[in-house]
Amino acid sequence: MNQACSPPGTPFEAVAAPSRSPARGWRFPGGPGRDAALRLLSWAVPVLLLLIWEAAARLGGLSPQVLPAPSKVALTAWKLILQGRLLSDLGASLLRAAAGFVIGGALGLALGTAVGFSRLAEALFDRSVQMLRAIPFLALLPLVIVWFGVDEAGKIFLVSLGVLFPIYINTVLGIRQVDPKLLELGRVTGLSTWALVRRIVLPGALPSVLAGVRYALAVAWLALVIAETLATTTGIGYLAMDAREFLRTDVIVLTVLIYALIGVGSDALARALERRCLRWHPNYAARGRA
Amino acid sequence: MSSDGTELALRVSGLQRRYGPRWVLRGLDLQVGRGEFVVLLGESGCGKTTLLRALAGLDPVDGGHIDGPRRPAVVFQEPRLLPWDVLWRNVALGLDERSGRALAEAALTEVGLGDRLEEWPHRLSGGQAQRVALARALVREPRLLLLDEPFAALDALTRLRMHELVRQLVARHQPGVLLVTHDVDEAIALAHRVLVVRDGLVAAAYPVSQEQRRHRGAAEALRRQLLSELGVDGDLPDSVSSSLIPRKVYA
Numbered sequence: 001m002n003q004a005c006s007p008p009g010t011p012f013e014a015v016a017a018p019s020r021s022p023a024r025g026w027r028f029p030g031g032p033g034r035d036a037a038l039r040l041l042s043w044a045v046p047v048l049l050l051l052i053w054e055a056a057a058r059l060g061g062l063s064p065q066v067l068p069a070p071s072k073v074a075l076t077a078w079k080l081i082l083q084g085r086l087l088s089d090l091g092a093s094l095l096r097a098a099a100g101f102v103i104g105g106a107l108g109l110a111l112g113t114a115v116g117f118s119r120l121a122e123a124l125f126d127r128s129v130q131m132l133r134a135i136p137f138l139a140l141l142p143l144v145i146v147w148f149g150v151d152e153a154g155k156i157f158l159v160s161l162g163v164l165f166p167i168y169i170n171t172v173l174g175i176r177q178v179d180p181k182l183l184e185l186g187r188v189t190g191l192s193t194w195a196l197v198r199r200i201v202l203p204g205a206l207p208s209v210l211a212g213v214r215y216a217l218a219v220a221w222l223a224l225v226i227a228e229t230l231a232t233t234t235g236i237g238y239l240a241m242d243a244r245e246f247l248r249t250d251v252i253v254l255t256v257l258i259y260a261l262i263g264v265g266s267d268a269l270a271r272a273l274e275r276r277c278l279r280w281h282p283n284y285a286a287r288g289r290a
Numbered sequence: 291m292s293s294d295g296t297e298l299a300l301r302v303s304g305l306q307r308r309y310g311p312r313w314v315l316r317g318l319d320l321q322v323g324r325g326e327f328v329v330l331l332g333e334s335g336c337g338k339t340t341l342l343r344a345l346a347g348l349d350p351v352d353g354g355h356i357d358g359p360r361r362p363a364v365v366f367q368e369p370r371l372l373p374w375d376v377l378w379r380n381v382a383l384g385l386d387e388r389s390g391r392a393l394a395e396a397a398l399t400e401v402g403l404g405d406r407l408e409e410w411p412h413r414l415s416g417g418q419a420q421r422v423a424l425a426r427a428l429v430r431e432p433r434l435l436l437l438d439e440p441f442a443a444l445d446a447l448t449r450l451r452m453h454e455l456v457r458q459l460v461a462r463h464q465p466g467v468l469l470v471t472h473d474v475d476e477a478i479a480l481a482h483r484v485l486v487v488r489d490g491l492v493a494a495a496y497p498v499s500q501e502q503r504r505h506r507g508a509a510e511a512l513r514r515q516l517l518s519e520l521g522v523d524g525d526l527p528d529s530v531s532s533s534l535i536p537r538k539v540y541a
Contacts (some may be wrong), residue, residue: 024417185370188346189384190361199383203374280374282412 034097068250073257078248085239090258092234093224096152100159101220108164108216109209112171117201129168137161138226145230155227162223163216170212174205206277207284214270221263299358299434299466300345306353307490308342312338316490317354317406322434325464329477332487333520338470342438342489345468363432365440370421371411377409382424395427400462401455417448421455425449428463435460441476453479474516478502478509486519494519525526 050070056062057069064072080086111129112119126217135156148154186196202209228237236255243251280283300322307315314337322328330338343349345356346364372381381397384391398404400422411419420440427435437456441449457480460467471477477484478498486494496516502509 003471036337181368181370182372183367185364186383187362188348188361188491191384195384198374200374203372206374280376280412 017103021243035212046137052278060164065247065249072250073253089235093228093236096155096235097159097220097224100156101163101216103156104160104163105167105213105216107160108167109171111177112168113197116172116175116195116205133165137223141226141230150232155224155232158227159220159223162219166214166216166219167209170208171205174208175201177208178204210274210277214267217266217270221259225259298322300468301357302354304354305341305351305356307344314490315397318491319491320485322466322468323324324433324466325468327460327480327482329469329471329481329484330487331471331474331477331516331520333472336487336489338487339438342436342468342470342538346436350426359433362434362436363427363430364436364438365423367426367439369423371419371422373411376408376410377403380411380422381429383426385429393429395397397429398422400459401425406540416498417444418453418518420444423455424459428459432465435465435467437467440510441470456480474513474520477516478513484516486516
């Protein structure tokens with residue numbers, strides 16, 4: 001302590017040196033207690049907003065036609081679940097998204113791996129893929145309806161298309177960034193081409209591929225929302241369109257919330273996948289511990 | 291068979307390599323016996339790394355013959371561990387999936403890392419990582435081991451420990467060894483034979499006795515001679531390379 005004139009332990013010292021550790025004790029709880037308090041605070045704000053919304057709706061400040069109370073939306077959700085509609089529609093939407101994601105993702109990964117790995121494949125495919133990528137895929141929607149009608153296939157096609165490009169681009173990029181010294185090591189060790197891809201190329205490209213997956217998940221939901229609101233007889237989007245006919249604002253708000261929850265859920269899934277697959281990476285390992 | 295009757299691990303004759311108009315290797319001849327430790331000493335750009343890459347099958351040659359194993363084991367200047375694989379999987383790279391783990395465990399135990407089979411590479415120090423690279427090279431029981439300045443990036447003390455470890459491993463596994471370095475003291479400490487490479491040819495060969503490897507005093511004349519081969523004035527008592535190594539370690 002540089003304040004030699006004041007006897008240690010007096011209140012004066014604590015006030016005079018607020019940045020030192022003894023002072024921190026009474027200003028804010030330190031360590032894990034402080035983290036918990038901050039976490040609580042971060043949740044308190046959205047909960048407070050929800051309460052304000054509820055209060056405004058109940059006191060008549062908000063018309064139920066404009067924005068029904070959260071409790072009303074929750075009640076609607078419960079009724080729809082009891083009718084068996086909500087879960088079957090949710091299932092239909094999730095199935096479409098999953099099918100489109102798997103098809104588009106597998107295609108993007110396979111094409112990206114080939115193009116990243118071989119000059120020949122790059123010459124064959126890259127320019128065409130880049131040209132197709134220039135089309136905003138949602139602009140294809142009218143064409144998709146002409147091709148596939150209001151069938152499942154059209155929606156899955158649209159989701160696949162939206163997913164394909166981000167995964168393709170990030171795979172090519174990831175493979176290009178694999179350390180050439182490690183590839184050299186693979187050759188010296190006598191790995192076959194397949195073993196080289198499996199043990200060195202793909203793991204090295206994985207951080208970039210997973211970043212593509214996260215982005216692609218967001219695109220997949222966007223594609224699904226658009227596809228489902230235009231032509232469909234099942235799914236969350238259909239629920240919303242159906243509700244619009246009857247001015248059921250509570251159902252519409254519910255579908256919007258469900259889309260948001262699915263978005264949050266898929267992002268959490270992608271991050272869990274990153275933590276699992278990138279355990280070896282110092283950056284991700286550190287984030288995993290935090 | 292070499293002149294003294296031992297089995298040959300490598301015979302190179304008339305090896306040529308050029309980059310554009312410049313000849314980097316100009317008909318280089320070289321032999322390494324089984325269990326023999328040969329050090330290639332030379333300045334940067336003399337062709338020694340080019341030679342090693344050609345022997346490893348990484349670069350093509352423009353002429354001459356290489357008579358040796360098609361796939362020698364190589365340790366590079368950097369450990370080149372796969373960051374996404376734990377240590378034993380790094381060592382077992384390219385081995386049969388079933389027998390790989392037991393072999394890797396034995397090899398890692400030999401380099402003193404037998405208790406860290408499941409460790410991620412990013413948790414290792416530079417010296418430890420290079421020990422894993424050594425284990426990976428030796429797990430295949432190679433007939434020929436190529437070492438491309440594998441200790442250059444390590445601190446002086448770690449380097450000395452690695453010298454001792456490499457000596458033991460080579461004595462036990464008996465591969466022919468070709469080590470590339472520009473460090474005269476490292477060359478003397480490890481080599482049975484030092485070859486000075488200059489202008490793409492072996493310019494001079496110096497046998498090193500066990501006495502000279504073990505005791506710095508006995509190797510003083512050789513050390514001066516090698517330094518002058520590299521164009522460093524032999525009168526300097528402590529050259530740049532040797533001043534890094536504390537004398538008492540050799541005493």
